[in-house]
Every structure is written in structure tokens, then in C-alpha cells.
Amino acid sequence: MNIFDIIGPVMIGPSSSHTAGAVRIGKVTRRLLDEEVVKAVIQLHGSFADTYKGHGTDNALIGGLMGFSTDDERIRNSKELAKKAGMVYRIETISLQEAHPNTVVIEAEGRSGRKVVVLGASVGGGNIMIQKINGIHVEFDGQYYSLIVNHRDKPGVIAFVTGRVGQSQINIAGMRDYRSSRGGEAIMIIETDQEVDEKTVFDIKNNININNAIYIEKI
Amino acid sequence: MLKYSSVSELVESASNSKKTISQCVLEDQAEQMERSLEDLYEEMRSTFYTMKESVASGLKYVGKSASGLSGGDAARLSLAMQAGKNIGGNVLTGVLIKALAVSEYNACMGKIAAAPTAGSCGILPSVLITMMEERAIPERKIIMSLFTAGAIGMVIAKRACISGAQGGCQAECGSAAAMAAAALVEVLEGTPLMSANASAITMKAVLGLVCDPVAGLVEVPCIKRNAIGAANALAAAEMALAGIESVIPVDDVIEAMKSVGNVMPSSLKETAKGGLADTRTGRSLADRIYGRN
Numbered sequence: 001m002n003i004f005d006i007i008g009p010v011m012i013g014p015s016s017s018h019t020a021g022a023v024r025i026g027k028v029t030r031r032l033l034d035e036e037v038v039k040a041v042i043q044l045h046g047s048f049a050d051t052y053k054g055h056g057t058d059n060a061l062i063g064g065l066m067g068f069s070t071d072d073e074r075i076r077n078s079k080e081l082a083k084k085a086g087m088v089y090r091i092e093t094i095s096l097q098e099a100h101p102n103t104v105v106i107e108a109e110g111r112s113g114r115k116v117v118v119l120g121a122s123v124g125g126g127n128i129m130i131q132k133i134n135g136i137h138v139e140f141d142g143q144y145y146s147l148i149v150n151h152r153d154k155p156g157v158i159a160f161v162t163g164r165v166g167q168s169q170i171n172i173a174g175m176r177d178y179r180s181s182r183g184g185e186a187i188m189i190i191e192t193d194q195e196v197d198e199k200t201v202f203d204i205k206n207n208i209n210i211n212n213a214i215y216i217e218k219i
Numbered sequence: 220m221l222k223y224s225s226v227s228e229l230v231e232s233a234s235n236s237k238k239t240i241s242q243c244v245l246e247d248q249a250e251q252m253e254r255s256l257e258d259l260y261e262e263m264r265s266t267f268y269t270m271k272e273s274v275a276s277g278l279k280y281v282g283k284s285a286s287g288l289s290g291g292d293a294a295r296l297s298l299a300m301q302a303g304k305n306i307g308g309n310v311l312t313g314v315l316i317k318a319l320a321v322s323e324y325n326a327c328m329g330k331i332a333a334a335p336t337a338g339s340c341g342i343l344p345s346v347l348i349t350m351m352e353e354r355a356i357p358e359r360k361i362i363m364s365l366f367t368a369g370a371i372g373m374v375i376a377k378r379a380c381i382s383g384a385q386g387g388c389q390a391e392c393g394s395a396a397a398m399a400a401a402a403l404v405e406v407l408e409g410t411p412l413m414s415a416n417a418s419a420i421t422m423k424a425v426l427g428l429v430c431d432p433v434a435g436l437v438e439v440p441c442i443k444r445n446a447i448g449a450a451n452a453l454a455a456a457e458m459a460l461a462g463i464e465s466v467i468p469v470d471d472v473i474e475a476m477k478s479v480g481n482v483m484p485s486s487l488k489e490t491a492k493g494g495l496a497d498t499r500t501g502r503s504l505a506d507r508i509y510g511r512n
Contacts, residue, residue, distance in 0.1 A: 001220060003248045004262060006335045006372035006381075006398075007343075007365050010269045013325030014284075014437040016337045017384075047435060051491075054286040054436040054508060056328050071269075076328040124382055125336065 009126060011070045017102055018048070018055035021122025023075060024219045025104055026064020028130055028142055029118045031216045035110035037065045040089040046101035048122075049093035058091050065089075065108060070126065100129075128219070136187050138178050142219030144191035147201070152209040153179040153186040161188060161204055161213075168200045185211075221373045222247045226415050226469045229370060233411040240401070240411045241366040248366070260362065267362050269332045270321075270344035276329055277320030284326040286508045289438040293320035310353050311453060317345035318449040322442040335372045335381045338437045339395035341445035343368055346399040346452050347406070356406055364406045368398035371418050378470070379477035383430030384489040386480030392441070392448040393425040393476065397469075399452035400459070409460045419465035419472045420455035426472075427479050429487035431494025434505035440495055 011020040030037055042061055044052055052058050056076070063078035066085065074081060082089060096103060100121035107117045119132035130140040133148070140146065147165070151157050158177060165172060171193040179186035196215045204213040221244070223229040233240045249256045278297065283290035296316045299305050305312040322341035325331045334343040343365070351361050375381055375394045383391040400417035409417070425448070433439040459465075465472070486493030495501050505511075 001373060001376060002252055003221075003244065003259070003366060003369040003373065004266070006376065007263065007369040008266050008332050008334070010266060010330065010332045011337060012328050013331050013337045013340070014328065016333055019328070019337070020333075047490075050509070051435040054284075054288075054434060054438075056285060059328070071330055073330055124384065126333070 005125070009070060011126065012060070012073065012075045015055050016126040017122045017124050018051060018057050019060045020070040020126035021102065021128050022048070022057045022060035022104070023064040023068060023070045024126065024128045024142060025118070025120035025122065025130070026061040026106065027067065027069070027219055028120065028128070028216065029106045029108050029116060030065050030067050032118060032133060032148060032214060033108050033110050033114060033116045034212070034214050035112060035114060037087055037108045038111050039109040040065055040087065041107040042089060042091045043094040043105040044091065045094055045096045045099050045103040045105070048102050048104055052091075061104060061106065062087070062089060065106070133187055134185075136178050136180050136185065138187055138189060139176065140189050142216065144173055145193070145195050145218060146216045147190040147192065147196050147204070147213060148216060149188040149190070149204060149213045150211040151186050151188060153181075153183050154209050157207070157209045158188060160207055161190065164200060164204055165190065165192065165196070168197060170194045170196055170200070220251060221370060221377070222251070223370070223374065224377065226371065226374050226418065226473075229374070230411040230415050239363070239367070239405055240370060240414055241363040241405060244366040244370040245363070263365050264362050266332045267365060269330065270334070271348060273321045273324055273329060273331045273340070274317050274344050274348055277324030278316070280324050280327060280329065282327060284323070284438055286434060286436055286438065288433065288436060288504065288508070289326050289442050290323055292442070293317075293323055310349060311450060313349040313353065314345045314449045314453055315446045317349055318342055318446040319442060321345060322445040326436070326438045326442065334368070335376070335394055335398070336391055338383060338441050339392045339445060339448065341442070342392065342395040342448045342452065343399045343402065345449045346403055350403060350406055360406055364402035367405045367414060368402040371398045371401045375473055378473050380480065386476065387428060387483050387488055388430040388444060389422070389425045389428040389476055390480055391430065392444045393422055393428060396425065396448035396452040397421045399449065400455045403452060403456040404459055407456070407460055409456075413459045415469045416463070416465045417452075417456045417459035419467065419469035420458055420463075421451050422469070422472045422476055423465065423467065424451050424455070426476060429483065429494045430489045431487060431496045432489065432491055433496050433501040434508045435489075435491035435496070
């Protein structure tokens with residue numbers, strides 16, 4: 001926490017958790033998809049489901065999916081703008097077991113047919129926690145520069161990624177790895193003190209055991 | 220993080236070094252964030268400009284919110300003042316109008332600066348901008364005072380909480396008002412101790428205030444509570460500047476706010492299950508908004 005967490009952030013109202021946090025979850029989803037969103041199914045749970053119309057949570061999530069930041073005044077009209085841009089979306093309400101009251105599940109599809117399913121919660125003051133990516137449990141809050149690496153659970157992959165990051169003089173602030181099953185799909189989340197350059201991301205992506213690597217700036 | 224873990228430490232450090240609270244906080248934050256003083260000041264200035272814009276836009280905006288629950292009250296009071304029918308004078312009525320304007324604008328998905336939250340975003344801008352206009356206070360002083368306000372908020376966040384969901388409205392609009400009172404005292408040349416007293420007096424007045432938004436939306440009663448919160452800050456600053464002290468020091472008041480918040484049932488902490496939200500009118504408004512019968 002610093003002074004600008006208290007005097008700020010500058011954001012589109014009315015609610016840091018129902019609006020700003022929702023924009024951030026949408027934005028992370030957009031970044032994870034790594035391409036323009038053309039189709040989205042948005043499922044709202046709990047307080048999100050109960051109050052989204054009054055809080056503009058739907059506009060906020062869709063704005064985030066379009067890559068808007070929390071202070072972008074286009075958020076107010078993002079549903080309209082999405083339609084104009086050719087994005088097809090559906091908003092549903094659901095009831096999840098043991099989920100935070102402000103939880104959303106977003107299934108986003110890009111032009112190439114690539115899909116990502118993200119479960120995220122807006123946990124207060126505009127802060128978020130991404131809890132699932134494509135069915136794999138993760139914990140990711142977007143407060144650092146982050147590298148999200150989708151890989152096969154094989155020996156040496158983590159060493160390769162951390163080694164390549166180190167080669168670029170990028171310091172790792174924290175990291176975790178989550179796998180669906182032994183030898184199966186896994187997600188590595190690396191938080192760094194410095195920005196991660198394109199070349200580093202490119203080299204990591206090129207490893208045979210790595211499906212994809214995505215760099216996400218602080219959200 | 221702030222180096223100071225209590226308001227009294229902050230007051231002591233400022234008094235001993237013959238600095239304002241804002242100077243101490245600016246220096247501390249520059250050190251903690253490893254950024255220059257100018258850099259932090261510039262960021263605060265840009266936040267202050269967002270506050271100013273939110274006042275101007277809120278005063279111009281006459282529409283209703285998406286729910287239809289709010290909108291138009293700042294304009295109503297503004298008209299009354301222009302007709303000379305207000306009882307508060309330019310300062311008090313000016314503060315009320317601006318607090319309503321920013322909060323109404325927030326409800327309509329306007330761009331605001333959370334201070335400390337979006338739900339309480341009308342309080343600080345209304346108090347500071349009115350004072351700047353009515354007393355011709357230089358902008359630099361107003362911007363600096365936001366560091367004082369922010370420090371009070373950081374101490375409250377650290378020792379208690381600043382969200383309605385965690386501590387009720389006392390924690391949210393109460394904190395915003397306590398922050399505004401401290402800033403206002405500094406702007407009007409009060410001592411650091413006077414700022415602390417103003418925060419204490421403000422917070423004491425709202426201890427126990429619940430968070431009970433109708434239909435779960437940041438509109439009823441939040442918008443008018445922003446106006447009343449700003450008036451509360453003004454009243455407390457007035458007393459503190461005259462040398463009136465709070466018998467219970469501000470750090471103790473914050474402690475009390477926390478323990479009151481802890482025993483507050485969850486129905487009164489932003490869940491829209493108690494208080495005004497659970498009145499006959501509150502329930503029927505919620506039914507109407509969500510299309511239930």
C-alpha cells in the first residue's frame with residue numbers, strides 16, 4: 001500500500017470492486033487470450049450477479065475484454081462499442097460453490113479460434129485475484145509484471161524459463177507453478193521486478209515443451 | 220507502506236522537525252517508493268486534476284443513474300444557492316453541492332479519483348476545492364494537503380479498515396471525512412496536532428454508522444452521506460482550528476472504529492441485507508431495479 005492506493009486510483013465509478021476490479025479481470029483475460037476477443041460468455045456469481053446492472057459490471061468486464069484501463073471513459077459505452085467492433089457476448093448469472101461474492105467466469109474466444117477460460121474474483125478496492133485459468137487453479141493478482149507460461153509438466157522446463165529470464169537481467173520477485181496432473185498441462189506464473197522484453201518472451205515460447213508464454217504488464 | 224504506524228507518531232515527527240504532516244509524508248513516500256519528491260507531487264497533482272474535473276463534470280451532468288435512484292440533487296442545491304435561499308453560506312453549501320455532484324457523477328460511471336474509495340469519492344474534492352475557491356488558497360498547498368489526507372487514510376487502513384464491506388460506512392465515508400478534516404486544518408495553517416484532533420472529532424461523530432446501500436448500489440444513502448461527511452469534516456476542522464481538542468486521541472478513535480466494525484453484523488456491511496436497504500421502500504426499489512415482483 002502506498003499513498004496513491006488511498007488518494008486514487010483514478011477510475012470510472014461507481015464501485016472499485018464492482019467496476020474497477022471487473023475491468024481488471026476483463027483486461028487480464030484479454031491479455032491471456034493474446035489476441036482480440038470476438039466472442040465472450042460472461043458468467044456472474046454472487047454480488048456480481050445481483051448488482052451488475054446498477055454497477056455497470058457488464059460494461060466494465062467487456063471494456064476490460066476490449067483492453068480498456070480502469071480510467072477509460074469509454075467503459076460507460078463498452079457494450080455498444082463491443083458490438084460495433086464485432087464482438088459477440090452473452091451475460092449469464094450462475095451460482096458457484098464456495099466462491100468469493102464478486103466472482104466471474106469468462107470464456108473468451110479470439111479470431112484464430114483460440115480460447116481461454118478465466119475465473120477471477122474482485123476482492124476489494126479494485127484488487128483482483130485470478131483463481132483459475134483453463135480449469136487449472138492459480139493465484140494471480142496482476143500487481144507485478146508477470147509472465148504466464150503454459151507448459152508441459154516435464155523436468156527442466158522451469159529451469160529453462162527462469163534461466164532465460166535471468167539471462168535478460170530480469171529479477172524474479174515471486175513464482176509459482178500449477179499443474180493439472182503429473183506430466184500434464186501446467187501453468188507457471190512468474191512475477192518480475194522489471195518489464196519482460198519481447199525477445200525473452202519469444203525465446204521462451206519457442207521451447208518444445210511450452211505451448212505459450214504471455215507477458216502481462218501491471219494491471 | 221508508510222513508516223509511521225500511528226497518527227501520533229506522524230504528529231510528533233512533524234512537530235519536532237517543524238514541518239507540515241504533508242512534507243513528512245511526501246518525504247517518507249518518496250523514500251519508500253524510491254521515487255523523487257517532484258515525481259510524487261506530479262502524480263498527486265494529476266490526481267487532484269481528476270478530482271477537479273469530476274467536480275466540474277458532476278455539476279454539468281444532469282442525468283439519472285442507470286438504476287434511476289439518483290441524479291439531479293447537486294443541481295437542485297446549486298439552484299437554491301444561486302437564488303440566495305441556502306442557509307449554509309458559500310463554504311458549507313458549496314461543499315455540499317460539490318460532494319453531491321462528484322458522488323452523483325460516480326454513480327453514472329463518471330471518471331473519479333477514489334479517496335479512499337469510489338463510494339466516498341465526493342468528500343475530499345468538495346472540501347478542498349471549495350476552500351481553494353472561497354479562500355484563494357494556492358493550488359500547491361491544496362495538492363500537498365492530499366498527502367496529509369492520504370497519510371491519515373493509510374494509518375486507518377493499516378490499523379482498521381477503509382471499506383464499507385469490512386467496517387461499515389464509518390470506515391468508508393468516515394475515513395474520507397477524517398482525511399478531509401486533517402487536510403483542511405493544514406490548508407488553513409493549523410498545527411499537525413490540530414489536524415489529528417480534527418480527524419478524531421470527525422470519526423467520533425460517525426462511529427457505528429452502517430453500510431446499507433439500497434439494492435446494493437453506491438447511491439442511496441451513499442451520495443447524501445458524502446455530502447454529510449464533507450459537512451462533518453468542515454465542522455470538526457472548525458472546532459480543531461479553534462484549539463478544541465478531542466479527549467479521545469485519534470489513534471484510539473481508529474481503534475474504536477475497528478472494534479465497532481468487528482461486532483457489526485454482516486447484514487450492515489454492504490450486503491444490502493439490513494438498515495435502509497431492508498426497509499419496505501428499500502426492498503421495493505431493489506425489486507423494481509432488478510425486475511422482480
